[in-house]
Amino acid sequence: ELKVEQNPLFLSMQEGKNYTIYCNYSTTSDRLYWYRQDPGKSLESLFVLLSNGAVKQEGRLMASLDTKARLSTLHITAAVHDLSATYFCAVDIVEDSNYQLIWGAGTKLIIKP
């Protein structure tokens, strides 16, 4: 079964701390995406990772992809309240010439002052 698993699903942390969200997937893929969703709002594309070893950074967020381990991480450095949101990863999978985009369940991140 094709699966994309995120952990943790819920994370409450203090401002100024560092933390990592993990995204594991169950089959071969070299294309992974991270999205952010604020409560009651739409989804916003954060990072597109298209090859093994890809690393992208934007402000206090850094995403990386290890296709051999089938793992992506989203690292938060010195968290600030504005980063509170739900973060989704999604993986492109091609099976029998059929394309599928499989979504993780999302990680709800709350950053307390």
Added chain:
Amino acid sequence: DSGVTQTPKHLITATGQRVTLRCSPRSGDLSVYWYQQSLDQGLQFLIQYYNGEERAKGNILERFSAQQFPDLHSELNLSSLELGDSALYFCASSVFRETGEQYFGPGTRLTVT
């Protein structure tokens, strides 16, 4: 602003009724995707259209249907509505047929009473 528009923004209707949600993709995008997101839930992929043709199907109920018109806008029709259909419905678009980098619209919040 992603460039994807959805109407209406909010919709309140009764059980058993039928509604139509509308989506206009970003200029130049040929693919349209529909998603359902229930309260505090992840994203459920419903269906994808590419240049007017159905491209991929997810967990879409038989009571739901969609189409993409020659001008590339799309409509999602929901019929025989049930309380459990209350959710945020997102439309997303992308340039190509197969890509996970999607641009999401603001969503339509459907409340079934």
